[in-house]
Amino acid sequence: MALRALRSALFYLAFLGQTVILAIIVGTIGIIFGRTRIGLAIARYWGNANLFLLRILVGIRTEVTGIENLPPGGCIIASKHQSDWDVFAVLPHVERPAYIVKKELMRIPFFGWAARSLGCIEVDRKKGGDAIPSMLAEAKRELDAGARIIIFPEGTRRAPLAPPAYKYGLARMYSELGVPVVPVALNSGLFWGRNSLLLWPGTARAEFLPAIPPGLALEDFQKQLIDTIETKSNLLALEAIDEGLARPLTPALAERIAALKAGRNA
Numbered sequence: 001m002a003l004r005a006l007r008s009a010l011f012y013l014a015f016l017g018q019t020v021i022l023a024i025i026v027g028t029i030g031i032i033f034g035r036t037r038i039g040l041a042i043a044r045y046w047g048n049a050n051l052f053l054l055r056i057l058v059g060i061r062t063e064v065t066g067i068e069n070l071p072p073g074g075c076i077i078a079s080k081h082q083s084d085w086d087v088f089a090v091l092p093h094v095e096r097p098a099y100i101v102k103k104e105l106m107r108i109p110f111f112g113w114a115a116r117s118l119g120c121i122e123v124d125r126k127k128g129g130d131a132i133p134s135m136l137a138e139a140k141r142e143l144d145a146g147a148r149i150i151i152f153p154e155g156t157r158r159a160p161l162a163p164p165a166y167k168y169g170l171a172r173m174y175s176e177l178g179v180p181v182v183p184v185a186l187n188s189g190l191f192w193g194r195n196s197l198l199l200w201p202g203t204a205r206a207e208f209l210p211a212i213p214p215g216l217a218l219e220d221f222q223k224q225l226i227d228t229i230e231t232k233s234n235l236l237a238l239e240a241i242d243e244g245l246a247r248p249l250t251p252a253l254a255e256r257i258a259a260l261k262a263g264r265n266a
Contacts, residue, residue, distance in 0.1 A: 004058075004198055004199075004200070005197075005198060007057055007058050007059075007199070008058055008197060008198050008199045009197075010057050011053055011054065011057040011058050011199060012197070014053050014057070015050055015053060018046065018049060018050075019046065019111075020110075022042055022043075022045075022046050022114075023108075023110045023111040023114045024110045025042060026039045026042050026043065026110075026113075026114035026117065026118070027109070027110035027111065027112075027113035027114040027117070028110070028113075029117065030113050030114055030116060030117025030118075031113055031117075034117060035117050035118065035119060036117070039114070039117050039118055040096075040118060043091070043114075043118055044091065044092060047087070047088040047091035047092055048088075048092060050084075050088045051085075051088050051089070054085065054088075054192075054199070058199040058200070058201060059200075059201025059202070059246075060085070060191050060192065060199060060200075060201060060202060060203075060204055061202070061203045061204070062085075062088075062089055062203075062204055063203050063204070063205045063206075064089055064090075064092075064093060064205070064206045064207070064208075065205070065206075065207045065208070066207040066208035066209060067093050067208055068208075069182060069208045069209060069210050069211060070093070070094075070148075070182060070208060070211075071180050071182070071211050073179075074143040074144075074146070074147070074148065074149075074179050075148050075149075075179050075180045075181065075182055075211065076139075076148070076149045076150075076151060076170070076173060076174065076177070076179060076180070076181045076182070077090065077094065077148055077149065077150045077151070077181075077182045077184060077208075078151055078152075078153050078170055078181050078182065078183050078184065078225060078229070079150065079151070079152055079153075079183075079184035079186065079206070080152075080154070080158075080184060080185055080186050080229050080230075080233050081152035081154055081156065081157050081158060082157055082158055082159070082160055082186065082187075082188045082189030082192075082194065083157060083188045083189055083191075083192035083193070083194060083204075084192070085186075085188040085191075085192050085204050086152070086186060086188055086206070087099070089186070089188070089204070089206045090150060090184065090206065093208070094148050094150065095148070096119070096145075096146055096147045096148060097118075097119070097147065097148060097150050098118075098119040098120065098121055098139070098142040098147040098148065098149050098150065099115075099118075099119075099120045099121070099150045099151075100120075100121050100123055100135065100139075100149065100150065100151040100152070101115055101120040101121065101122060101123070102122075102123060102124075102125055103122050103123065103124040103125070103126075106120070106122045119142055119145075119147055121135060121138040121139055121142065121149070122134075122135075122138070123135045123169070125155060131169075132169055132172050132173075135169065135173070136172070136173060136176050136177070139173060139177060140177060143177060143179060149173070151169075151170055151173070153166050153167060153169070153170040153225065154166050154167065155167050155169075157189070157194035158189070158194070159189060159193070159194060159252070159253070160187065160189035160190050160193075160237055160253065160256075161234065161237055161253065161256035161257065161260060162256070164226055164229075164230050166222065166225065166226050168218075168222065170225070171218050171221055171222045171225075172218075174212075174214070174216075174218075174221050175218050175221070178214045178215075179214060180211035180212060180213055180214060181211065181212045181221075181225065182208055182209065182210075182211045182212075183208075183209040183212065183225060183228045183229045183232075184206055184207065184208055184209065184229070185206070185207050185209060185228075185229050185230075185231075185232035185233040185235075185236055186204070186205060186206040186207070186233060186236060187204060187205055187233060187236040187237045187239070187240050188204040188206070190202065190204075190237060190240050190241075190245060190247070191204050191247070192204070198247075200245070200246045200247035201246050202240060202243070202245065202246060203240065203243070205236050205239070205240070207232060207236065209228055209229070209232060212224055212225065212228070234260055237257075237260065238260060238261070238264060241257055241261075
């Protein structure tokens with residue numbers, strides 16, 4: 001456990017250190033020149049470097065499949081969210097990403113400036129539904145400029161196998177913007193927990209699933225989105241569990257795993 005804590009600490013040190021340095025560089029470039037190819041190239045380097053650090057320092061390997069399910073043109077990518085790995089894993093596969101980012105992050109000096117120069121879209125979660133019109137307007141501008149919107153529809157990181165808690169912001173975007181939505185399932189929370197400082201070895205997997213075409217009724221879309229992401233995320237979790245987890249199981253996680261296995265056997 002002591003070695004695991006040391007390796008995790010080394011990762012966080014390298015991760016936070018390079019994030020601060022690169023945010024200063026990209027933020028400064030953004031203030032002076034606005035959006036540039038250099039800024040996006042640095043952002044891609046940041047994502048790939050973090051995946052590399054996760055692999056060599058804590059043993060978290062990355063596997064992303066289903067890239068062929070990304071349609072041509074504008075779309076919304078809706079990903080399950082269990083850890084910061086989710087941001088790094090999706091980034092290399094999207095030519096011009098525009099993340100939906102909470103307002104608090106956009107107010108961090110340099111980091112927020114960098115995020116804005118990369119096309120990130122701000123949302124004030126404290127406003128609830130009142131924040132949606134401005135988010136929609138920004139999202140439409142980014143789509144018109146050739147970007148692909150990336151959103152975590154539950155709004156925050158969730159524990160692995162926890163009951164879903166999807167918001168309706170994405171459903172509103174889907175109805176208003178009229179573009180396909182590509183669900184993304186993953187199992188990263190089994191290796192990088194949202195409230196854990198320890199990172200555990202294993203293969204974190206994400207899968208881009210077939211796009212949901214525009215035109216569904218709001219409630220039909222919401223149900224299909226949740227069913228699609230949750231079913232596949234549970235299967236990816238079972239795959240990792242069957243391979244064997246290095247991490248100790250909390251009582252809550254052990255209970256969820258038992259319930260998931262019981263459902264599979266049934």
